Amino acid sequence: MTIIQPDFFAQSTLSVARALLGQRLVREIDGQRLSGLIVETEAYVGPHDTASHASRGRTPRTGVMFGPPGRTYVYLVYGMHFMLNIVTEAEDFPAAVLIRAVEPVEGLDAMRVNRRGHPANIQNLTNGPAKLCQALVIDKTLNNWDISLGQKLWVEFVNSVAEAEIGAGPRRGIDYAQPQDQAMPWRFWIKGNRFVSK
């Protein structure tokens, strides 16, 4: 078992977004492991990507995206949902990969409780960026967290997913972005996986 280190994230964001597919996101809380295989990601790339928060410049919130690779960028949207990103590339170049969905592996019972017992079926547990944050108890206290420490939150390398198994398409929920940015096929998923978001 290998904990993925910052150098893994210090490369092109599109490569990282693909390479993260199939790897295991681990959350340790109260001595218990909650984990899932990453099955869907999105890339937010550079200062000119109008879908990215960083396109409006460096602010207290977006400063993390301009920082070193291998840190988390966790923020709140719609006043109630947290989103988990991992910062990529290099310092002063704002980029990150949004984790959009995982396939639950460990701690399913705890995830159900964390999700307020709502999902009747396992498929609804972590098949969306806000859902997985709720299931894995990821909130703002984990913002700017060094993901290489093997504490609280990290990613374990499992296996590379073959190119032929990876789907790509436009990112979701970015109507505010410029048309050309909306059209970029920067959402990636494992083809046929039933935990990919709707």
Place this chain on the structure above:
DNA sequence: ACGGAGATCTTCT
């Protein structure tokens, strides 16, 4: 199955 609306609050103008 599908569509629309409301929830809810931080962030930046």
Place this chain on the structure above:
DNA sequence: GAAGATCTCCGTT
């Protein structure tokens, strides 16, 4: 003051 990298519930087919 407005909008948001979403989700759930409730209505109608």
